[in-house]
Amino acid sequence: MxxxxxxxxxxxxxxxxxxxxxxxxxxxxxxxxxxxxxxxxxxxxxxxxxxxxxxxxxxxxxxxxxxxxxxxxxxxxxxxxxxxxxxxxxxxxxxxxxxxxxxxxxxxxxxxxxxxxxxxxxxxxTARLTDGLEFPYLMLLVSGGHTQLVLVKGVGDYERWGTTIDDALGEAFDKTAKLLGLPYPGGPAVEKAARAGDASRFDFPRPLVGESRLDFSFSGLKTAVRQAATAIQPLSEQDIADICASFQRAISRTLKDRIGRGLARFQERYPTLQTPALVVAGGVAANQVLRATLQELCDHHRFRFIAPPIRxxxxxxxxxxxxxxxxxxxxxxxxxxxxxxxxxxxxxxxxxxxxxxxxxxxxx
Structure with missing residues (x-):
């Protein structure tokens, strides 16, 4: 052998x-x-x-x-x-x-x-290593430096469908955490604080929602967080928790629109594919709220949702x-x-x- x-x-x-x-x-x-x-x-x-x-x-x-x-x-x-x-x-x-x-x-x-x-x-x-996934599939890369939706057609063969036009999602988490006095890295800190927060207290914007293109934007959301925090200073722990929860809610709703449109486009491109898949990768993929949003989307569109182990x-x-x-x-x-x-x-x-x-x- x-x-x-x-x-x-x-x-x-x-x-x-x-x-x-x-x-x-x-x-x-x-x-x-x-x-x-x-x-x-x-x-x-x-x-x-x-x-x-x-x-x-x-x-x-x-x-x-x-x-x-x-x-x-x-x-x-x-x-x-x-x-x-x-x-x-x-x-x-x-x-x-x-x-x-x-x-x-x-x-x-x-x-x-x-x-x-x-x-x-x-x-x-990575999903081919962990799950033996076959080509083609969609990948959402969400990290400190990148936020992209990519069609993975083969080794060395990639088609970018959407990318951020300003801040990456991980960067938005880090800057929000720093603004609120939370520790680095910002993603886990914001997620932890949000668990005790009221996600409906602040109605933060959802950039590019409704547009047909699949790009992302988080700079305006980050600005809205800063303005909300400035308006109610000094911030209590509950204020910080509410801002974090509302911030995550806005991101979740944004991804639901952006990725939902991407899944629909994938189905149009590959109408006969029996088991389409969405893979999420990057450090922000550890966020449980965002994972739940993506799982719900995939269930709705009948996609297989693959999130490799966090490590x-x-x-x-x-x-x-x-x-x-x-x-x-x-x-x-x-x-x-x-x-x-x-x-x-x-x-x-x-x-x-x-x-x-x-x-x-x-x-x-």
């Missing part, structure tokens, strides 16, 4: 340092044999967000040890793996340099092919390793050792940039 393909994955795009070894069996199924993640939460919490220079230094200090730990847990050496996959973008350039250069060094030393992986592709393909929704190296394995299995070429990191790297290269473009390329 042919042994499974084995790959070492490295992830350093933001504030998690991660290494993982993942297998791909002959039948196409995947297996995570080691998955090590070191969070930098304490280093950044005092600043209310990620400080790029601190993140890069932390990656330098931790990555070698995490790679050794991941290989040790898998019972392998660098010479035993079939390839190395490292995040090459998008993300913070300092962190990307650390991870990609480490991946290059290991690949050269062990004479293994290198796969420079798009971090977003890692998220896009695989947030940044991790297992998804990077799996994306490398998918590219290997699809016969896509490995990358030259001269490949450079990219702070901006859209999944859909044909989609127009809605929130900026320049020397580094389209932002999203």
């Amino acid at each position: 042919t042994r499974p393909l084995r790959i070492l994955g490295i992830e350093t795009s933001c504030d998690e340092t991660a290494a993982s070894v993942v297998l791909r069996h002959e039948n196409g199924s995947g297996e995570i044999v080691s998955d090590v993640v070191l969070s930098q939460l304490e280093e950044h919490s005092a600043f209310g967000g990620v400080v790029p220079e601190i993140a890069a230094r932390a990656h330098v200090e931790a990555l070698d040890g995490l790679v050794r730990q991941a290989l040790s847990q898998a019972g392998l050496t660098v010479h035993d793996v079939d390839a190395v996959a490292a995040t090459s973008g998008p993300g913070l350039i300092g962190g990307l340099l650390v991870g990609l250069m480490t991946g290059k060094a290991i690949a050269m030393a062990a004479n293994k092919p290198l796969y420079a992986i798009n971090h977003l592709e890692g998220h896009a393909l 695989l929704c947030t940044d991790n190296a297992a998804m990077i390793a799996w994306a490398g394995l998918e590219r290997m299995a699809a016969g896509l070429p490995s990358d030259p050792i001269s490949v450079a990191p990219r702070s901006r790297w859209p999944l859909d290269k044909e989609a127009a940039a809605l929130i900026g473009s320049g020397k580094r390329g389209a932002k999203a």
Whole structure:
């Protein structure tokens, strides 16, 4: 019997340092044999967000040890793996340099092919690792840096249907939390506070609701939260809870409209597909209110709703390793050792940039 393909994955795009070894069996199924993640939460919490220079230094200090730990847990050496996959973008350039250069060094030393992986592709393909999902399917990516609705047609074949025209959803959570004096990261803090709140107290706006295009906007909602908080200062704990609950309600209703239209479009594109699926990925996917909204939508439209385990929704190296394995299995070429990191790297290269473009390329 042919042994499974084995790959070492490295992830350093933001504030998690991660290494993982993942297998791909002959039948196409995947297996995570080691998955090590070191969070930098304490280093950044005092600043209310990620400080790029601190993140890069932390990656330098931790990555070698995490790679050794991941290989040790898998019972392998660098010479035993079939390839190395490292995040090459998008993300913070300092962190990307650390991870990609480490991946290059290991690949050269062990004479293994290198796969420079798009971090977003890692998220896009995770459901195939966890659930064996077949193409095509829809993915909602909701994180600190991205909010996108993407049609996943195949490995390396993506069609962006919607993206944010201003703030990403995770950014809106973080900034709302900071405004209300809640700790970083903002998503879990807002969700926790909202449990004791009255979601009907504030009627916050639902940007772009009713429009046929599938894009998102959260800047106006964030402004409305600031105005409401300013008007009733000083804020009590109940005020904060009510604002958080109303904020989540507005987001939930916004997603219900945006994603509902996306599901309908998918059904028009693939009317004969027996089991259409919506996948949610990214750190914000951990929010239980938003998950419940998406589950309700999928039930209504008769879609399968797939939310990978929370540890695989947030940044991790297992998804990077799996994306490398998918590219290997699809016969896509490995990358030259001269490949450079990219702070901006859209999944859909044909989609127009809605929130900026320049020397580094389209932002999203």
